[in-house]
Amino acid sequence: MIRSTDSSIDDQYLLEQMKIDDESAFHLLYEKYWEQAYNAAYKRLKDADYAKDITQDIFLQLWSRRYDLQVASVPAYLYTAIRNNVFKWMEKEQRFTTIPDLLEILVQESDQADVELLRKEFMLKYEALVDSLPSSQRTIFKLRFHEDLSTKEIAEKLDISRKTVQNQLGKSVNQLRDSLDLLYIVVLLHLGK
Missing domain, CATH: 1.10.1740.10 (RNA polymerase sigma factor, region 2, helix turn helix motif)
Structure with a gap:
């Protein structure tokens, strides 16, 4: 003992x-x-x-x-x-990690040799998904999530109604969510190795 x-x-x-x-x-x-x-x-x-x-x-x-x-x-x-x-x-619990939080987790996992490569691959796929959106949705999405503008600011900047901005954001987020969920699962499976 x-x-x-x-x-x-x-x-x-x-x-x-x-x-x-x-x-x-x-x-x-x-x-x-x-x-x-x-x-x-x-x-x-x-x-x-x-x-x-x-x-x-x-x-x-x-x-x-x-x-x-x-x-x-x-x-x-x-x-x-x-x-x-x-x-x-x-x-x-249906709680999900945001993309920045997921990327922070990847950085914290930096003792793994291929984490930087995985992070770059994730970002390339994310950017490709955003670029695959229809032009108006892509513009609104980038203004909202890359430049952090509010829906009101986007509506004023693009001279469209706030409701149109919200509808376009909703469509783009739904379209990206399915693809990003799959990408997120792939990342999680890789991290679980």
Whole structure:
């Protein structure tokens, strides 16, 4: 049995001890990494209760899958598990990450060699989708989301009614949403590797 105060023990040793049902090894990993895992979940969710639930679930999975789980790095495992569970929760709750937030997540994942390439590919596809919009919709979309103009300002600038701006925005957003949802899923699947 491992003393719960000995935090200098190697993570791989603790994982091996867990495979022989040493609960003290699990508790030591839990104490060592719980706060770090919770902070990673909270940073993405901004909800303490959900962040705690996800963190607890991940540690429960670590214990329940201890016999067959292959973990090279406990912090990397926990980080990936937190990220994947946060995305599952967001999908279940129908909460979605905005494109800038998604790109920030990609930047935070910069320890992966191909993240910059993935970010560039995402942006190229996003720009291609925007460029595929009909001319009037594309203009209104870019004024709204690239230049951050209000619908009233766009209407004045283009000398059209505000209702026309809103209708065109609605059409363009709906058209892009379906394509971006698919692109978003592709990015999530890649990040989950």
